[in-house]
Amino acid sequence: MVALVLRLRLAQLSNGLRRGGVQLLGLVVLLAFGVALTGYLLDAFGALASASAADAATGTVLIGSVVTLGFVLVPLLLPGDDPLDARSFTPLGRPRAGVVWGLALAAVIGVPTILLIVVAAGFAHSWAWNPDAAPIASLAAVLIVLTGVLGARLARSFGAVVLMTRGLREAAGIVLLLVLLAATPFVLMLLLGGDDPQLQSRLGEWAAGLSDSPLGFAWAAPVAAAAGDSDVAWQRLGMAALVLGVVAVAWHLLALRMQRMPAPRLDGSPAREAGLGWFDVMPATLVGAIAGRSFSYWMRDGRYKFALAVIPVVAVLVVVPFAVVGVWWQNLALIPLPVMCLFLGWLLHNDLAHDNTALWLHVAADTPGWADRIGRIVPVLVLGVPMIAVFAPLSAWGYGDWSVLPSVFGVSVCVLLSGIGISSYTSARMPYAAVRPGASPFSQPQSSSGSSGQAVAFFGTIVVSLPVLWLAGLGLAEGGDWPMLTLLGGLVLGLLVLLLGVWAGGRVFTRQAPELLAFTLRN
Known part of the structure; x- marks a missing residue:
C-alpha cells in the first residue's frame, strides 16, 4: 500500500x-x-x-x-x-x-x-x-x-x-x-x-x-x-x-x-453521512431539537465556519499593535482569550436572520421563545467553555504569575456569557439582512444597514463587563483577594446578563414570530 x-x-x-x-x-x-x-x-x-x-x-x-x-x-x-x-x-x-x-x-x-x-x-x-x-x-x-x-x-x-x-x-x-x-x-x-x-x-x-x-x-x-x-x-x-x-x-x-468519512464529490462539496447527525446526539426535546439544528449550522454552514475562523485572527491582530509599540510581552498573554470570548458571544447577535426560510419550522410548530433562545446558545457554550478552560491556564502561564488565573477565568466567563445574553436579545429585537444560506460569506446582502444591532451587542458586552475588568485590574495591581472576587463577580454578572438576555429575547420572539419570519424571507 x-x-x-x-x-x-x-x-x-x-x-x-x-x-x-x-x-x-x-x-x-x-x-x-x-x-x-x-x-x-x-x-x-x-x-x-x-x-x-x-x-x-x-x-x-x-x-x-x-x-x-x-x-x-x-x-x-x-x-x-x-x-x-x-x-x-x-x-x-x-x-x-x-x-x-x-x-x-x-x-x-x-x-x-x-x-x-x-x-x-x-x-x-x-x-x-x-x-x-x-x-x-x-x-x-x-x-x-x-x-x-x-x-x-x-x-x-x-x-x-x-x-x-x-x-x-x-x-x-x-x-x-x-x-x-x-x-x-x-x-x-x-x-x-x-x-x-x-x-x-x-x-x-x-x-x-x-x-x-x-x-x-x-x-x-x-x-x-x-x-x-x-x-x-x-x-x-x-x-x-x-x-x-x-x-x-x-x-x-x-x-x-x-x-471512515465519505469521499468528497467531484464538485468539491462534502458527501452526506448516514444518520441524523447532531439530532442523534441531542435530547428529543424542544431545546434539544433547536440545539441540534444550530450545531449543524455551526459545523457545516460556511457563514458560521468563516466567522469562527476569523476569531483567532482578530485576537492576533489586536495583540500585534501592542507588541510593536513595546508592551511587555507577558501582559500581552492576557489579551487574546477575552477578545476571543467577546467575538464568540457577539457572533449570535444576528443568528436568527441567518435562518432564512428555516425559521418557518419554529413558527409553524409554535415554538416558545425561551426554547428558541436557549437552543441557539448551546453550540456557543459548547465551544466557549472548553476554550476558556484550555486557554485561561495558558494565559496565566504566559503572564508568569498563576495568581491571575481566577481573574482570567472571571473576565472571560463574564465577557462570553454577557455577549451571549445581549446577542440573544438583539438577534430577535434588531435583526438585519444576512448572507443567504449557501452563498459566499463575502457576498453583500441588499438591504438596510444593521449597525445598530451590531453596536448594541458589541459595545453592550464591553460596558456590562467593565465592573469585572475593574476588579481584574485591582487584582493585577494589588493581588490579595481581588482575583477571587473577579472570578465570583464574573460568574454572577455573566449569568445574570445571560438569563436576562434569553428571557427578553424569548419574549420578543414569541410576540413577533410572524414578523420575524416575514423579515427572514425578505432578507
Missing part, C-alpha cells in the same frame, strides 16, 4: 508539469520564489554563524520559528483540493494504517519539503564551528524537517475537512491577507530599526519566549549548547521530539478518521 501511494504521488507531480501555459507559469513563479527565499535563509544562517552570540541566538530562533510556522500554516490556506486526501483511498478498501504511512512518506516527495531540507541543512551547517552545538544542531535539523512535514500534512488535512466550500477557501485567502497586513508593521520595524538598542532588546525578549515554545524548541537547542548549557539544550531537544510525537499522533488519528 505504501508503494502504491508513493507511485500515485510521483504521477501527480509529473502530471503537474503537463498543465496549460498559465498554470505552468504560475508553478514556475512559485518555484522561483521558493528557491529565492531558501537562498535568503541560507545566507542569513551563514551570516549568523559569524555574528555575536546574542545576535546569533536571536536571529536563529526568530527566523526558524517563522519558517516552521509558515511551513505548517500555509498549506491550510492553499486553494484547490488536497492531492493527498485520505478520503480518496476509502473506496479502495485498503488497510487504513498502510494508507496513513504511505501518505506520510508521500508528503516528503515535493518541492516544499526539499526546500525545507535544504534550509534545515544550512541551519545545522551554521553550527558546525562549535563542537558542542554541532551534534545538537544535526538532530534538531531532523526534528525540524519531520515536524514541518507532518505539521503541514495535519494542517492540509484539517483544511480539507473544514474548509471544503468555495466560500471558505475565499475566507482562507482573506485570513492570509489579514495576517500579512498584521505582520507589515513588524517587518517595517525590522527594516527601519537598524541597530536600535530598544529594538534589539525587544527582539531578544521575543526570541527568549519562542525558545521555550513548540515553534522554537528545536531551533533554540544548539543556541543553549553553544552557550555551554548542555542540559537546557537536551531538554529543548526532548521537547521538540515530544512536539513531533504529538503532531504525528494527531495526524495519524485524523487520517484514520478521514478514511
